[in-house]
Amino acid sequence: xxxxxxxxxxxxxxxxxxxxxxxxxxxxxxxxxxxxxxxxxxxxxxxxxxxxxxxxxxxxxxxxxxxxxxxxxxxxxxxxxxxxxxxxxxxxxxxxxxxxxxxxxxxxxxxxxxxxxxxxxxxxxxxxxxxxxxxxxxxxxxxxxxxxxxxxxxxxxxxxxxxxxxxxxxxxxxxx
Amino acid sequence: xxxxxxxxxxxxxxxxxxxxxxxxxxxxxxxxxxxxxxxxxxxxxxxxxxxxxxxxxxxxxxxxxxxxxxxxxxxxxxxxxxxxxxxxxxxxxxxxxxxxxxxxxxxxxxxxxxxxxxxxxxxxxxxxxxxxxxxxxxxxxxxxxxxxxxxxxxxxxxxxxxxxxxxxxxxxxxxxxxxxx
Numbered sequence: 001x002x003x004x005x006x007x008x009x010x011x012x013x014x015x016x017x018x019x020x021x022x023x024x025x026x027x028x029x030x031x032x033x034x035x036x037x038x039x040x041x042x043x044x045x046x047x048x049x050x051x052x053x054x055x056x057x058x059x060x061x062x063x064x065x066x067x068x069x070x071x072x073x074x075x076x077x078x079x080x081x082x083x084x085x086x087x088x089x090x091x092x093x094x095x096x097x098x099x100x101x102x103x104x105x106x107x108x109x110x111x112x113x114x115x116x117x118x119x120x121x122x123x124x125x126x127x128x129x130x131x132x133x134x135x136x137x138x139x140x141x142x143x144x145x146x147x148x149x150x151x152x153x154x155x156x157x158x159x160x161x162x163x164x165x166x167x168x169x170x171x172x173x174x175x176x
Numbered sequence: 177x178x179x180x181x182x183x184x185x186x187x188x189x190x191x192x193x194x195x196x197x198x199x200x201x202x203x204x205x206x207x208x209x210x211x212x213x214x215x216x217x218x219x220x221x222x223x224x225x226x227x228x229x230x231x232x233x234x235x236x237x238x239x240x241x242x243x244x245x246x247x248x249x250x251x252x253x254x255x256x257x258x259x260x261x262x263x264x265x266x267x268x269x270x271x272x273x274x275x276x277x278x279x280x281x282x283x284x285x286x287x288x289x290x291x292x293x294x295x296x297x298x299x300x301x302x303x304x305x306x307x308x309x310x311x312x313x314x315x316x317x318x319x320x321x322x323x324x325x326x327x328x329x330x331x332x333x334x335x336x337x338x339x340x341x342x343x344x345x346x347x348x349x350x351x352x353x354x355x356x357x
Contacts, residue, residue, distance in 0.1 A: 079297045100275035100289075113276075116294040118321060119310060121255045134295060142294060145321055 002106075003040065003047045003071070005162035006114070006132025007078070007154040008033050010065050012055035019135050019156045030065070036161035038070045045071040047162055048101075049094075050132040050153055051078020051114035059089035066093040076101060078114040078133060102127075106165070108149075116146060123147055128168065139171055148175040178282070179217055179247070180329040181338035182226035182290070182308025183254070184209050186241050187233030195311045195332045210244050212337035217247040223338055224277075225270075226308040226329055227254020227290035235264035242269040252277060254290040254309060282341065284325070292318055292326060299323055304344065324351040 009015040010033060013026050023029035041047055053075070054062045062083045066073065075081065075097045083089050084097055091097065102121060103110040111120040111129045120129040129150040134142075137156050141148060151168050155161065163171075185191040186209065189202050199205040217223055229251065230238045238259050242249070251257070251273045259265050260273055267273060278297060279286040285303045287296040292307040299305065305326040310318060312332040327344050331337065339347075 098275065113293075115296050117289075118292040118294045118318065120291055145294065 001045050002103075002165050003045055003162035004050065004112075004130050004153040004165075004168065005037070005047060005155060005158070006050035006130075006152075007052045007135055007156065008049075008054075009052055009080075010054045011057035011061050015055070019137070021156070021160070033155065033160055034065070034068050036159070038068075040161055040164070041069070041071040043070050046074070047071045048074045048076065048103075048112055048130075050076045050112060050130060052080045052132065053078075054083055055080045057083070059083045059086035063088075063090045063093065066090070074098075074101070076112050076114055110165075116142065116150060116152070118146070120150070123149065128172070130168065139175075141175075148172060177221050178279070178341045179221055179223045179338035180226065180288075180306050180341075180344065181213070181223060181331060181334075182306075182328075183228045183311055183330040183332065184225075184230075184336075185228055185256075186230045187237060188231035191231070197332070197336070206241065209331065209336055210241065212335070214244075214246045216337055216340070217245070219246050221247040222250070223247045224250045224252065224279075224288055224306075226252045226288055226306060228256045228308065229254075230259055231256045233259060235259050235262035235266075239264070239266045239269070242266070250274075250277070252288050252290055286341075292322060292328070294321070296326075299325065304348065306344065319351070324348055324355070 010030055015021060016023050016029055021029060023032055073094050075094045077099050101112045108126045108128050109122055111127055113131055115133050116131040117129055130153045132154040135154055135156045136152050139157055141150055149172055151171050153163055186206060192199055249270050251270045253275050277288045285298055287303055287305040289307055291309050293305055296305040306329045308330045310328060311330055325348055327347055329339055
């Protein structure tokens with residue numbers, strides 16, 4: 001199964017306040033996000049992280065977090081993923097690190113990007129678009145500005161856990 | 177000076193009809209696009225191409241055209257950049273080829289991407305966003321939904337030529353003014 005997630009902001013203390021997350025401390029948030037991930041994702045699953053994995057922490061902390069997360073991982077860079085440029089960061093934790101990616105071996109194809117794209121490749125023929133960055137706390141597609149096949153996979157809109165392709169499909173179907 | 181351009185579609189016969197371009201033939205379109213580029217851009221200028229530079233061409237033909245264009249060139253990939261994967265294509269014609277880029281040595285910073293982004297890195301603090309992909313379609317719709325600091329640099333709405341960073345700034349100022357008055 002493939003999963004998607006974004007904007008976990010591990011180590012970002014202010015995420016608790018800004019995003020109104022149900023955690024009382026940084027430690028609790030880090031532990032909670034790891035537990036939620038591993039409760040859904042098994043070792044042979046794939047997880048696409050759409051950016052902003054760690055904030056206010058460096059390569060060491062990122063390595064430490066990634067080591068604890070199940071599955072084969074891919075990273076789309078967000079605006080806070082500078083730790084990947086640190087030579088001590090273990091890039092092998094991800095299958096690849098990119099700015100943009102289109103999953104072409106599933107139908108519909110899925111366009112992955114950290115930021116919401118107004119008109120993505122193949123939007124008119126049903127391609128999905130998954131994004132993060134915005135920390136919207138519900139699935140309202142920017143109040144309907146984005147086509148219904150664009151889904152925010154950020155943890156703040158998805159019970160602080162990755163969501164599966166089936167769950168993405170259910171969200172889109174519900175909007176139709 | 178930095179310049180920006182997108183969606184030239186060199187080699188793509190159908191684009192003349194699709195985007196209602198004022199050229200009678202592909203040859204005429206190529207000549208105009210090359211001349212317009214070189215009229216504005218000199219060898220020491222930088223040009224960021226925001227994708228869909230060619231379509232329906234052989235790598236050799238693409239090489240031939242890129243060679244005639246002045247300046248230091250960078251390429252953001254669009255959905256029609258398959259020719260760059262052809263081993264015959266001379267990728268060294270570009271300083272780099274990427275999906276996404278942030279120019280952070282100018283103020284405001286400039287986010288480059290082939291597709292229009294609804295909320296880009298730093299949009300709330302005035303960072304510009306330049307995009308293409310949409311040609312001359314639904315321009316009003318995009319202008320309405322996107323912040324004024326997002327600008328389509330496609331040739332179909334810029335007289336088939338690159339536009340400079342100064343021109344981009346002027347366009348943004350005019351959009352802001354037209355909202356006030």
